[in-house]
Amino acid sequence: MNNNEYEKYYVPAQSPWPIVGAIGLFCIAFGAGNYVNDVKNEVTGFGGYLLLAGIAIIIFMLVGWFRNVIDESMAGMYSKQLDRSFRQGMSWFIFSEVMFFCAFFGALLYARVFSIPWLGGASNNAMTHEVLWPAFEAIWPLTTTPSGQVTEAMGWNGLPLINTIILLISSVTCHFAHVGLEQDKRKQLKWGLGITVLLGVIFLFLQVEEYTHAYQEMGLMLSSGMYGNTFYLLTGFHGLHVTLGTIMLFIMFLRIVIKDHFTPENHFGFQAASWYWHFVDVVWVCLFIFVYIM
Amino acid sequence: MRLNMTKGVTDISASVYDLHMIIFYICCVIGIVVFGIMFWSIIHHRKSKGVKPANFHESTKVEILWTAIPFVILIAMAFPATKTLIEMEDTSDADLTVQVTGSQWKWHYRYFEHELDYYSLLATPQAEIRNERAKSANYLLEVDRPLVIPTGQKVRFLITSDDVIHSWWVPEFAIKKDANPGFINEAWTRVNEPGIYRGQCAELCGKDHGFMPIVVIAKEPAEFKKWMAEQTAIAKQAKEEEQKLLAMNMSMEELMTLGEKAYMANCAACHQANGQGIPGVFPALKDSAIALGDVKQHIDIVVNGRAGTAMQGYGKQLGLKDLAAIVTYERNAWGNNTGDAVQAAAINEFLAGK
Amino acid sequence: MSTTNLNADNHAEEHHGAPSGIMRWLLTTNHKDIGSLYLLFSLLMFFIGGGMAMVIRAELFQPGLQIVEPDFFNQMTTVHGLIMVFGAVMPAFVGLANWMVPMMIGAPDMALPRMNNWSFWILPFAFLILLMSLFMEGGGPNFGWTFYAPLSTTYSNDSTALFVFSVHIMGISSIMGAINVIVTIFNLRAPGMTFMKMPLFVWTWLITAFLLIAVMPVLAGAVTMVLTDKYFLTSFFSAAGGGDPVMFQHIFWFFGHPEVYIMILPAFGIISQIVPTFSRKKLFGYSSMVYATASIALLSFVVWAHHMFTTGMPLAGELFFMYCTMLISVPTGVKVFNWVATMWRGSLTFEVPMMFSIAFIVLFTIGGFSGLMLAITPADFQYHDTYFVVAHFHYVLVTGAIFSIMAGAYYWLPKWTGYMFDEKLAKAHFWLSLVSVNVLFFPMHFVGLAGMPRRIPDYATQFADFNAVISIGGFAFGLSQLLFVAVVYKCIKGGEKATDQVWEGAEGLEWEVPSPAPYHTFETPPDIK
């Protein structure tokens, strides 16, 4: 296996993908910026199209870039050291994602521990309550906002609980697949991974169900004050990450089933996707505790 | 030309000044020692003087020492700082309470214990700002109606805002507190000497952030009492006049002249004198659906503002007469020739109807 | 550390040299090319941001409104701050890291070369969006570089969306850049290059990269909430819905304070390289330098609310943040003392990099002292949002970060280009900058203490004299920077050939390779003594 020729650190020659990626991000950012303004000002503009074009470019870039990487890897050009670079890179990327979620968990915690009690007169804010919001009662879930908007809180049993169980199981099946890969049990790998992807899809489906229910029957909306804000932003961003994770795992699944990629020693792509999946899982558990239960 | 922080006119401001000076002197001493040693080296340890470099590059003892010494200095600084801070934050047992509300771009004062509240606006004329006339002594630091407080009494300020964050700052009292919309911050002062004290809004609050000064007049308690009695009487009278007004009809001309004046003072900052707004930021009123459409809706938006935008409600800021005149003006100026003359009574009806 | 046979140099593999043409720069994966791109980009941004500062200074030259309208003035202030911070200082340090880190640790390149290219090329696009927003109907971002809500949400203009998304992609770029630096340092050190043998520039960048990965995503969260508050009816920063405008400031400064150390730790690293070289003496207290850097980084996570003393936090919060902030002076002091001790009984010469470093030490310390004064909460009530703060941060940023970048550029230019720079011109640049920068920023302390608020286009007449002086200093400092461009340009074009070691006292791997450094430096790892 060890192709001596590439046992030094592989520095790729020039590559067109990064600049394509940069143009893609530009289209996304500039397009999205114009798009939200178009919607707000109720006009039609190029924003939406540019945004879509940007997403298309990014997908094109990802496919091309990863194809390059996979080809190089399959050609045995990567050393152990390079593999470590990828792993470390992925770990730090996940750490940055953790910090992204921290911002929103922070907002949730701040609202519950500080701003809402303060609006209700706690700490050095007695006059805030007395003069500005005399009718406001500080309780969580915030079903009545200071301005008097009413909403309903989402319970934790029912769909959220089912979803928690689904995600927890999927983490186990994902690990099961990984063990299969490491012990070269391809069947275990395929089944484990397949089920994981399926569970991810079911989770997303139920999540959409939950949102529909919240919007149509409970009047719990993104605009429903701090409760709705944190609820939708946290679960929404989590949902986006699940989507991404599912896609990643699905691609790994295809690579395994169709191309018979990955070996017990060499499977960074799979490993990265599975790490990501476990991370998404941990975020959900925090969500379940802080958004739904507490 | 002042170089240093003001000592101010309260005990607190004096201790803040002292604190500032102590720390400044400590920094100077540290600076002199550190830079002194460095410049000694620069002068004496040059290669051109044939100096051979020494070999040392570590000394745990010295390093611990110069970690510990700054630490001790800092602890010494923390004591007076903590003491002053605790004093500043104690707003209990006030003799008088004033609610201070910032809005783009003026201050509103309301005396809690008295029937008195009013707005305080920049009094410097545009001509001075635009360099068309010589600048007066208190350029940008003068208002139409200053806040008046008694000396020797503990005055508590409840600071808040109607729109964005402002910050109420009077250097002579060493008070700077942010005015946060939806929350009330407290601050207090006890002024030792009568006088006129000037400050400014200290938090970026949009276009005219540089043009919302604060003027506070401190009067002897007896004089303050007299002033307060006068002012409440005037305010009461104004209210009564307003009631009388409801029966009267103003002519179109009167409405338009008054309307133009009130519009320029209150609305032109955003919607512009020519009624064309600033595209993308402030909507135009010329030919706008509101100004040409239903009168009720027009009154509603002027009186209550529009939630989620920079348009504030003027219902509690302006009198019925002014509101009526503004609506009339907006419906007839710049070619908006609706011909509607809106009377104070109409505004009153609208308010009552709610 | 190597499980692989790193010494097996294979001659069959083609040695790709530098390709030519514009494609070289667009598609490059070479750390030196990307480093140069970053550095040139940052220089361009420094001039654009500086141009905006000149507009600010021109308007403030006299009281009254002369040149620009207040709203445009606010846009200049905002975009000046944003461009200088995200466009000039940060990319300059990333550029230096790209050039120097692999050479200093004996690595063949950055760990993830293609991603490296991506990190760079996002930036021009991000700033293009930001600059384009200035030309929108209604104007560009005008809420200060700190974009406090609700001024940036309910009360802002349409450019906010562009601002938000451009910050998003800037953040992506910084995070990827930082990941690259961290992984390179962890994984690509030559055998024998242990952590405690790494040059301090590498150490400071390692810690900076960690800070970046920890806080840039939080900034992304903050701008996202601004976006939803403005466009999607959430109320994170509005009391009416149970939120709090002050919460924005907590989230922003949780990012913002570490951010200012992101802009100074690499500077500490550069100074720690230069001072020993021109003292011809090893750096004093290497390990305490490392620990001090790490302590500053850790403390930087618990001091953010010192920017918010006037927001009406509860007393306990004010005290906690005051004490923690004061503490940062201790490790920073250790650094200053160590530099002085390195110079003590050395054999000093004063080439241009050393001159900038000495200026750095003195002027940064002055900026640090005003920082300490700001940390004292009761006094901060008087300083906050005045020109005293503006003076503080320009001392740490301009005579701190920018001076260190200049010092680094002069220090390594011969290694990059292979030629010595024009010493006379460079000295002129130094002295002119040194004098004018103090004329520019020192009087700001006085007007600040006397009560001039920041972010105002017009001021009371008692501040007029000082402001005129400040503006003149500003124009002089700006013009002096043209000399820097001239020096760099001449040095790229040619000059006296540089030796490998370049500076007599220089030590480290980068000084053992030829000048200019070959396109691929350590294809086989060097031997570390």
Ligand code: HEA
């Ligand atoms: C490179 C950037 C940088 C650096 C390094 C620093 C360093 C420090 N800063 Fe600064 N700061 C900014 C950039 C920076 N700052 C910016 C951009 C703002 C404004 C943001 C805005 O509002 O737009 C700001 C604002 C700011 C404020 C808020 C002011 C206000 O708005 O009211 C405060 C308050 O505490 C503060 C404190 C400090 C302190 C204590 C340090 C310390 O790290 C300094 C430590 C150094 C020393 C003290 C000198 C050396 C030490 C010795 C020689 C040892 C002995 C000394 C003693 C024991 C005294 N800074």
Ligand code: HEA
């Ligand atoms: C690293 C960061 C950095 C740097 C390098 C600078 C550099 C400069 N800054 Fe800036 N500044 C900030 C970061 C920085 N600033 C931040 C964060 C703020 C706060 C923003 C806010 O409040 O939101 C701020 C705010 C700020 C203000 C306060 C604005 C206000 O409150 O309204 C002022 C005012 O004088 C100012 C001036 C300057 C000047 C004169 C320079 C000079 O050093 C610039 C020198 C460079 C050039 C001039 C360019 C090069 C030369 C040419 C283009 C040639 C042509 C020259 C001429 C025509 C003369 N800055």
Ligand code: CUA
């Ligand atoms: Cu109000 Cu600034």
Ligand SMILES: [Cu+2]
């Ligand atoms: Cu800070």
